[in-house]
Each structure stands twice: as structure tokens, then as C-alpha cells.
Amino acid sequence: MNIKVKIRNLNVWYGKKHVLKFFSLDIFENAVTAIIGPSGCGKTTLLRVINRLHETVPGARVDGKVYIDGINIYSDEVNPVEVRRRVGMIFQYPIVFPHLSIYKNVAIGLILNGYKDKEFVRKRVINSLKEVGLWNEVKDRLDDRATELSGGQKQRLAIARAIALRPEILLMDEPTSSLDPSSTARIESLIIRLKENYTIVLVTHLIQQAARVADYIAFLYDGRLIEYGPADEILKRPKKNLTERYLVREL
Amino acid sequence: MPKRLIHKGLKDLSKMILEMSLYSYASFEKAVDAIRRGRDIRGDLIARSYQLMMKREEINSLAIELIARYQPLASDLRYLKAIMDVAYNLLRIGRYSADISISVSDYLINNEKCNSSVINSLIEKVGEMLQLTLDIIEHPDADKAEQIYFLDEAVDDEYRRILEKILDINNAKCGLALALIARYLERLGDHCYYIADSIYYYLNGYRLIKKW
Numbered sequence A: 001m002n003i004k005v006k007i008r009n010l011n012v013w014y015g016k017k018h019v020l021k022f023f024s025l026d027i028f029e030n031a032v033t034a035i036i037g038p039s040g041c042g043k044t045t046l047l048r049v050i051n052r053l054h055e056t057v058p059g060a061r062v063d064g065k066v067y068i069d070g071i072n073i074y075s076d077e078v079n080p081v082e083v084r085r086r087v088g089m090i091f092q093y094p095i096v097f098p099h100l101s102i103y104k105n106v107a108i109g110l111i112l113n114g115y116k117d118k119e120f121v122r123k124r125v126i127n128s129l130k131e132v133g134l135w136n137e138v139k140d141r142l143d144d145r146a147t148e149l150s151g152g153q154k155q156r157l158a159i160a161r162a163i164a165l166r167p168e169i170l171l172m173d174e175p176t177s178s179l180d181p182s183s184t185a186r187i188e189s190l191i192i193r194l195k196e197n198y199t200i201v202l203v204t205h206l207i208q209q210a211a212r213v214a215d216y217i218a219f220l221y222d223g224r225l226i227e228y229g230p231a232d233e234i235l236k237r238p239k240k241n242l243t244e245r246y247l248v249r250e251l
Numbered sequence B: 001m002p003k004r005l006i007h008k009g010l011k012d013l014s015k016m017i018l019e020m021s022l023y024s025y026a027s028f029e030k031a032v033d034a035i036r037r038g039r040d041i042r043g044d045l046i047a048r049s050y051q052l053m054m055k056r057e058e059i060n061s062l063a064i065e066l067i068a069r070y071q072p073l074a075s076d077l078r079y080l081k082a083i084m085d086v087a088y089n090l091l092r093i094g095r096y097s098a099d100i101s102i103s104v105s106d107y108l109i110n111n112e113k114c115n116s117s118v119i120n121s122l123i124e125k126v127g128e129m130l131q132l133t134l135d136i137i138e139h140p141d142a143d144k145a146e147q148i149y150f151l152d153e154a155v156d157d158e159y160r161r162i163l164e165k166i167l168d169i170n171n172a173k174c175g176l177a178l179a180l181i182a183r184y185l186e187r188l189g190d191h192c193y194y195i196a197d198s199i200y201y202y203l204n205g206y207r208l209i210k211k212w
Helices: A043-050 A080-086 A102-112 A118-131 A151-164 A181-194 A207-213 A231-236 A241-247 B007-037 B042-070 B074-108 B116-138 B142-166 B172-204
Strands: A003-014 A017-028 A032-036 A060-068 A087-090 A169-173 A199-203 A216-221 A224-230
Touching: A003 A043, A003 A199, A017 A043, A017 A199, A017 A216, A017 A224, A032 A043, A032 A207, A043 A060, A043 A169, A043 A199, A080 A087, A087 A151, A102 A118, A102 A151, A118 A151, A151 A169, A151 A181, A181 A199, A181 A207, A199 A207, A207 A231, A216 A231, A216 A241, A224 A231, A224 A241, A231 A241, A231 B074, A241 B074, B007 B042, B007 B074, B007 B116, B042 B074, B074 B116, B074 B172, B116 B142, B116 B172, B142 B172
Parallel strands: A032 A199, A032 A216, A087 A169, A169 A199
Antiparallel strands: A003 A017, A003 A060, A216 A224
């Protein structure tokens, strides 16, 4: 498998707090990599570093390299806005623009990125809604406010908005933690379908979710990468004692 | 450190599997006694075989309940898989012990010319395997699990050697009884090996057979 993202010797600080420490990781293309670990271990920080979103936090500092397709995204020549176009992000709470319709909630990303051809935008919006399995539920009410959707539908809408820009990588930060079990199951099925076309990095505190959807699992503890490998190996035969203790709920 | 929620369930399972292993071993001892003394105890061993089925069902039910409730991973998950395999193999050991007693009752009792001493060496080897198997059920040990693998090879060799001897026996009924009993003993040994393999898997995450 190809490596889509290479992280090498990454250190991240928020002010004086050393959040990620000497971190190196390979993320494979068209696979789901789950990042697991106890609260505060640096999972969300890791995600934000991959699309340079941490730079919006005052006092954030990065040392090390993050390569996407061989290009260091922290080099001076690289525009962080361009990075964020190629690397979409889905958050824990579904983000919908309350004043916009369902249609406009998906189209907005395209419009803000300079896509002016209305027919092109329309087709892209429809395809994205179909890709996330929402089209049949909303096709007759595209002009309704997005706030009228259920939690699970809103999250799928947020994913549709992200993929409308055709990113290469999707970062998902606990995308189902605010959803009911049924909506969670739908999002997990969607994640497995999406990996055919996208590289997915998923932060989850639900080990069983990682068991259900992940191809690879990285276990973090206190800002360090403790163990990384195929999901089956990590979950059934962890090599490191810390990983074992986390998986059997001793940590 | 607070006890994990699954802890009590795992502890209960350990007790249940140990009890089942002792019960299964006792069936084997009774079967050996039946061979040596020419006693008809098939009723008792068949009843014990059904008891082992019940015990296995209880173990499986609890293991599956723990999996559903706690969604265990890593060594916890391997333990639960292993214990269900061990319970099945202990059941089979009890079943083969019952089969031995049936063969004794049908063909050995009142067959004074039949000398069962030809299979004594096999009985001893299988007994040794079973003892070690009981030991690793109570105290899981990868090295001892490997020993059982080699003991099984020795049992298989002994079984083939004894079959050759049985072929020389003129008394057909006697030859049949001893061949059947030898076969059951050899299969009993196989189930000890399967138990060792499960324990090894629980401890190391892969099967004994893959080591070689």
C-alpha cells in the first residue's frame, strides 16, 4: 500500500505544554487509520497538525515534518489554506450553517473556493449527497434549513460538504460521539465506503469503533506513539504492555 | 487500581473450567479402572458425559455474555476464545472415556482370554498428557503447552506400535475391543494437544502449530 502521509519526528507545543513528542507515523492511502488513546494524549492535536488547523490556536508551535505525497506541508512554499482544501475535517459535533439550506450547506465550500459554474456546483452537491447516503432523504427538500435535519443527518451533511471539495484525506475527530447508536452505525458504514476514494484518519475514544472500521490503529499515550500496526494485530496481539493495559481497560 | 468490570466474570470462568477439567479427568480415571478391573460402568460414564455437556454449555453462555457485555480485546478476548475451545475438548475427553467404558462392557468383560496389558503403555502416556493438561488449565504455561505437543507425538507413535501388536491377537472380539480402546485413547491425547494449543494461543496470540 502507498503511504499518503508521512509524519517524522513531530513535536507540538501549546505554549509550554509539550503535547506531541518525537512522533513519527506512516498513514496509508485509501485506508482507515484509527488513533486511540486516553483523554489528553494528543489525538486531536495530531489530527489538527495534519491539516495545519492547530495554527489557529494561539501559542501553538510545531517542529518536525509532515509530508503529504512527498511534500512537506510545513515548508514555506506551502499555503495552509491549500492544505486544508486537500485535507478535509469532520468534527465531533456536526457543523451546519443554521441560516443556510441543505443545498447551500454543501455548496458553500465550493463557492468559497471559487467554483462559479452553477451546473458544476449542482452536480457536485448531488454527487456528494449521494456518496454519503443522504440524497434520497433530502432530495425533495434541498431548500429546507439544514437545522431541520436529525443529528445523524447533519453529520452526513457535514461529510458531504467536506467531500464536495474532493479532498484526498479526511480527518474525523470523534465523528459519532454525539450520535445515537443507529446514526453511529450509518456513519461507520459510510466511513468504510469512503475509504475507497479517500484516506481516512479517525480519532475515536471508542475502541470497538476502531475494531469495526479501522485498517490500522495507532495507540497514543502522553503525547507519544506507543504502538502502530494493522488493526487485527493491535487488537488481538498488542506487543506493548501499555497497549495491552489500555485495551483491557486498565489505563 | 479499581477492578475491571469484566474481572468477576473471568474469575468465575476460571473456576468453572478448572472444575470441568477435574470432572473430565475423573471420567478418564474411571475408564482406566474399568479396563483394568473389567467393570461395567458405562451408565456412570455416559451420565458424566452429559454432565460435561451441561458444564460446557454454562461456560459458553457465560463467555458469550461477557463478550456481549464488555466487548473485550487483546488477552481478554483470547482468553474467552481459548476457554470455549478448552471446554469443548474437555467434553470430548469425557465422551471418549465413556466410549472406552462401552467397549469394555461390550467386548472385554467375561472375555477371560483377553489380556488388556498390551495397551498399558498407551494408557500411561495418555494419563501423563492429561495430568500436564490439567496443570496448564490451572496455571497457563507456554513451555508446558509445548511439552504436550511432543507428548502427543509420542502417543501417536505408541498407538501405531500397539495396533501392530493387536493384529497378532487371535481372539477377534478381544482385538476389536483393544483396537477401539487404543483409538479412543489416541483421540483423547489429541484433545489434550488441542487444549495445549488453545492455552498457548491465549498466552502468545498465535497457535502452537504455527511455531513449527
